[in-house]
Structures are given as structure tokens and as C-alpha cells.
Amino acid sequence: MSLNMDIDRTPAMSRSLALLLNTPVVIAAIIISGIGGTFQFGICLSVMTSPSMFIKEFVNRTCVQRYNVSLEEWQVSLIWSFTMSIFSIGGLLGSLAAGALSTAFGRKKCMWFNNFVAISGALLMLLSKTAKSFEMIMVGRFLYGINTGLNTILHMTYVVECTPKRLRGMVGVTACTFISIGKLCAQLLGMSELLGTDERWQWLLGFNGLPALLQLLTLPLLPESPHYLLLHKDDSQGCEKALRQLWGHKDHSVEMEEMLEQHAKEVRSHTVMELIRNQTLRWQLLTIIVTFTVMQLCGANAVFFYSHEVFRGAGLREDQSRYVALGTSLCEVSTSFVCFMILNSIGRKVLIYGGYMCMSATLGLLTVTLYLQHQVQWLSYCSVVLVYLFICFFSCGPAALTPPLPGEIFNQSFQSAAYTIAGIVHWLGMFLLGMLFPIIVEHFGSFCFLIFLFFCLAGGLFVKFHVPETKHCSMLEITAEFQKMHCKRETSQKRQSTVQKAW
Incomplete structure (x- = not known):
């Protein structure tokens, strides 16, 4: 009986993989949206671990230079805890704004503009050591939080809406994959042989600007979400064009009928x-x-x-x-x-x-x-x-x-x-x-x-x-x-x- 189950399952998985490989634009959408989405989240989760000792010393050294006051250990720990937790505050604010912004301006446009938030945070991180300001690290972490809170939701919404129904579960898993890759990347870059040193830790903290810049340059190559175009913009021609670009030049009448049926029942996006x-x-x-x-x-x-x-x-x-x-x-x-x-x-x-x-x-x-x-x-x-x-x-x-x-x-x-x-x-x-x-x-x-x-x-x-x-x-x-x-x-x-x- 188990042998028969395995025989039934293998073709299903093969068909799903074949369908995904036959839609290269969907694969590009997964990669491009993931780079600026949950990949950034994974980096932010792990990037502060390796240089923590150097940043704490930087905080104490800055206070000595400014105020001629050496902080006690509990004071440094308090500043460090606030620096870490402010990322979550920014993430909460970003997630609260994600729904309204994505409905008003579209998933793709919101993701594109959100990269400027990450780049701004990266610049603050890079300049913090030169400016002798640990406050710039706090503001940078806060901006990273806003960027991550927005893009985590935008990333998932965009990818799911751009994917055929059969592949949505498989593609949804890629959000976790990009988080894991982001964590691994931050750990690797944080090694003492690379950027995890007292001389180079600011470059480690500013690394988020690089994937943001990459998404900024590549995202215009992708179409807007077909669901968004049909449901929120009432643009059936734009929806059909996006489907053809994403899923190939085939007959997508069934998918269009499903979305139109849903569109007929739901005329607007509901609030929380x-x-x-x-x-x-x-x-x-x-x-x-x-x-x-x-x-x-x-x-x-x-x-x-x-x-x-x-x-x-x-x-x-x-x-x-x-x-x-x-x-x-x-x-x-x-x-x-x-x-x-x-x-x-x-x-x-x-x-x-x-x-x-x-x-x-x-x-x-x-x-x-x-x-x-x-x-x-x-x-x-x-x-x-x-x-x-x-x-x-x-x-x-x-x-x-x-x-x-x-x-x-x-x-x-x-x-x-x-x-x-x-x-x-x-x-x-x-x-x-x-x-x-x-x-x-x-x-x-x-x-x-x-x-x-x-x-x-x-x-x-x-x-x-x-x-x-x-x-x-x-x-x-x-x-x-x-x-x-x-x-x-x-x-x-x-x-x-x-x-x-x-x-």
C-alpha cells in the first residue's frame, strides 16, 4: 500500500516541479522579491550577534569621548537591548502600514520604494563609526525594521498572487528559505576572517543596502500582481498581460474566470x-x-x-x-x-x-x-x-x-x-x-x-x-x-x- 502511495505522489511532485520550471518569470519573481523581502529579515536576525562586543565597546568609547563618562555594564546592556528591540518596533509599524500601502499603490511599487528605506538605514550604519554616533545605529535598526515589516508582507502577498494555484504552497515555502539564507549569509560575513572585526563591523551592519539596491534595479523587470490589477484596478487587459508574462503565452481563461468570480463577489479590500x-x-x-x-x-x-x-x-x-x-x-x-x-x-x-x-x-x-x-x-x-x-x-x-x-x-x-x-x-x-x-x-x-x-x-x-x-x-x-x-x-x-x- 505504501508503495502505491509513493507511486502516486512522485508524479504529482514531478508535475509541480515541471510547471515551476516552465514558468521562468515566476522563478525570477521568487528570487527578486525574496532578495528584498525575507532575505533582509534573516540578515537582521543574525547580523548583530557577531559584532555585539565591538558595538558595546563603541557605545562606551563614544560616551567617554563626548561626555567624559565611562558607562557601567548595566547601562551598556540597556542601550544594547534598546538597539536590538527597536528593530521589532519598526517591524510592527511597517506591518501595520503594509496592507493600506499595498492596496493603494500596488505590491510591486511598494516593494520598489521600500528599498530606499533599507538603503537609508544602511547608509546610517556605514557612517555611524565615522560620525562617532551609536544613535545612528539605533535609527538604522529602526529603518531596517520598517523595511522588513513592510517587505515581509509584500513579498509573501506578491509571490502568492503571481503563482499558479498548484504551486502556491511550494512557492510560499521560499519565504522561510530566504530567511534561512539571510541568517547563513550574516553568520558567514560575521566571521572574524571577513567583516566580524573591530575595524569592519560597520560594513557588516550596512550589508542590507546591497540586496536592497539589487532589488531596486531588477524589480522593474517584473509585472504587477495579476490579482491586484484585476481586483483593485479593474484592469482585465493588464491582468491578462501579466498572466501571460508570468505563466507563459497560453490560455489562462480558467484562471481569469476564477479571479473574475472572486472579483464579482468581493468589490473592495476589507479592513482589519x-x-x-x-x-x-x-x-x-x-x-x-x-x-x-x-x-x-x-x-x-x-x-x-x-x-x-x-x-x-x-x-x-x-x-x-x-x-x-x-x-x-x-x-x-x-x-x-x-x-x-x-x-x-x-x-x-x-x-x-x-x-x-x-x-x-x-x-x-x-x-x-x-x-x-x-x-x-x-x-x-x-x-x-x-x-x-x-x-x-x-x-x-x-x-x-x-x-x-x-x-x-x-x-x-x-x-x-x-x-x-x-x-x-x-x-x-x-x-x-x-x-x-x-x-x-x-x-x-x-x-x-x-x-x-x-x-x-x-x-x-x-x-x-x-x-x-x-x-x-x-x-x-x-x-x-x-x-x-x-x-x-x-x-x-x-x-x-x-x-x-x-x-
Whole structure:
């Protein structure tokens, strides 16, 4: 039976890959939008780790030169924490503005102009050391946050809308892939042999300007989103031209009819408040809130933080652990590619649910091995293996498939509002985790993983019982599946309540 399943799945995956390879403009759209989108986010997540010591010394040295005052350690830590957290504040503001701006001006135009925000931030970073101003680093991080908050949503919206329905799930995974590549790139550039030195750290912080410049030059070669042209501009000819440019000179009448049907039902883009008040979409909204919250609170950042401690506990020297730590990013990149290949065979729901369940088991085992590794030496090597396994499960499931969810389970008129809510939850979760995580680690140590284990279990069970499979389904079909799934449950609960009242 399993052999027959494999035979059925392989042609499906081959057809999807063949369809993607036959649409080179879609591939170009994925790469160009990703370079200025989630790739920038990945860089910003990792780029501050390597030069942190040099930047803290720069902050203290600047205060001595300006005010003849040497800062205490807690004061430097406070400035550093604010410099790190202001990125999340900028990201939140950018995500709040993304929906309105993309609806008013279009996905492509917003992405193009947003590159100037990143380039401005990069210039501030590059000039901060010469100007002897650590405040310029703060402002640069804030601008990076705005750029990332905008482009993360714009990137996902544009790619999903430019992709044939059959490929949307596979293409959505590329957002996670670009984040992983951005992290890996920042870690590589942060090595002491490259830009991770006291003389060159400002060039490392200003690296975001290069992908922004690259997207600025290449994005005009791509068409605007066909969905945007038809739904918001009522430009059927422009939509058809964009489809031909993206998907080839074929008959796209079926796709046009689907969009026209949707266009006839939804005449405008709805606001966030309208989405919140819409009772028919409450389970889709709850799905976005739960999945994006759990993705931040599942323990991924905790595992990355502890990875250096785990590697040192396994007997690796500091210079060795830096190179082994690169393996975490390599795991992310390789696993996201694996997810891209197997997505259409296994399905989104199974990968997200299974990912969270495997992550829960891994966190439980990691807590045990970290607690006992001082008594049993060989357990430290088990901890290293568990760190890599956790990252693989996270990258292949929740990290890869959660970001494109708003574009898959909401129709066109609600997508901007859904992405805005997802962005708010994402950035608030990141900000709160950044503020609370040091306190959690200080009080609970390695037992902090038990807290994250709870969130992984809760997220996995929610997806298992409340989210339908979206593989090869249109947005109308997915909406119908949500209603079918929860109408049955609500009807059953009402009947049970009626019986209890009767007794």
C-alpha cells in the first residue's frame, strides 16, 4: 500500500516541479522579491550577534569621548537591548502600514520604494563609526525594521498572487528559505576572517543596502500582481498581460474566470476591523493568531541561544563552536529545500502538525540531556544532535508553512487585513520574547524548554483538529472546508447541550 502511495505522489511532485520550471518569470519573481523581502529579515536576525562586543565597546568609547563618562555594564546592556528591540518596533509599524500601502499603490511599487528605506538605514550604519554616533545605529535598526515589516508582507502577498494555484504552497515555502539564507549569509560575513572585526563591523551592519539596491534595479523587470490589477484596478487587459508574462503565452481563461468570480463577489479590500467582526471567518482569523503566536513561542530562539552552550558542553573550543554553529543555519537552508520538494506530496497540515509534535518530543529530550550532561559526559553529544533535529523539524514545518498561511486561507479582499494581523502578532511576539527571554533563562535555565514544549503541543493540536488541508485547494474551497469542519463541531456541541438541558 505504501508503495502505491509513493507511486502516486512522485508524479504529482514531478508535475509541480515541471510547471515551476516552465514558468521562468515566476522563478525570477521568487528570487527578486525574496532578495528584498525575507532575505533582509534573516540578515537582521543574525547580523548583530557577531559584532555585539565591538558595538558595546563603541557605545562606551563614544560616551567617554563626548561626555567624559565611562558607562557601567548595566547601562551598556540597556542601550544594547534598546538597539536590538527597536528593530521589532519598526517591524510592527511597517506591518501595520503594509496592507493600506499595498492596496493603494500596488505590491510591486511598494516593494520598489521600500528599498530606499533599507538603503537609508544602511547608509546610517556605514557612517555611524565615522560620525562617532551609536544613535545612528539605533535609527538604522529602526529603518531596517520598517523595511522588513513592510517587505515581509509584500513579498509573501506578491509571490502568492503571481503563482499558479498548484504551486502556491511550494512557492510560499521560499519565504522561510530566504530567511534561512539571510541568517547563513550574516553568520558567514560575521566571521572574524571577513567583516566580524573591530575595524569592519560597520560594513557588516550596512550589508542590507546591497540586496536592497539589487532589488531596486531588477524589480522593474517584473509585472504587477495579476490579482491586484484585476481586483483593485479593474484592469482585465493588464491582468491578462501579466498572466501571460508570468505563466507563459497560453490560455489562462480558467484562471481569469476564477479571479473574475472572486472579483464579482468581493468589490473592495476589507479592513482589519471588518475581518475581526466577520463571524464567517473567525476560525481562519483564529488560525492566523494561534499559528503566528506559537511560531514565536515555540522555543526556536531559545534553542539558537542555547546552541553555543550546548556546543561548549560537548567539549568544543570557542573557535570551533563558531563554525559548528554555522551548521544550524545550514540545517535551516537544507531542510527548507526538502520541505519545498515534499510539500505537494505530504501536505501543509501534516507538516505543520507533525513538525510541532516532533519539536515537542525533541524539547523534552533536550531538557533531560542538558540537565544530566554534567553527570553523564556522552549526553552532551546527544544534546548537539537534538539541537540540529529541532531546527530541522522547525524549518521543515512551522517556519516554512506558517508565513504563507494568510494568503492561502483568506480570499483576496481579506488578505491585506490578514497579513496585517499576522504581522502584528509576529512582531509583538518577537518584542515580548526579546524582553522576557533573558529573565526566563535566568530563572529556569534549561528548564525553560518545558514552557516552549507546552506551546508546541498546543499549536500542533490546534492545527490537527481545527485547520483543514489546503493542498491543491482554491481559497473558496478552503473557506468551505473551514465552515464544514466547524459547523459539524458546533452542531454536535449544540445537540449535546440540548440533551443535557433535557435531562
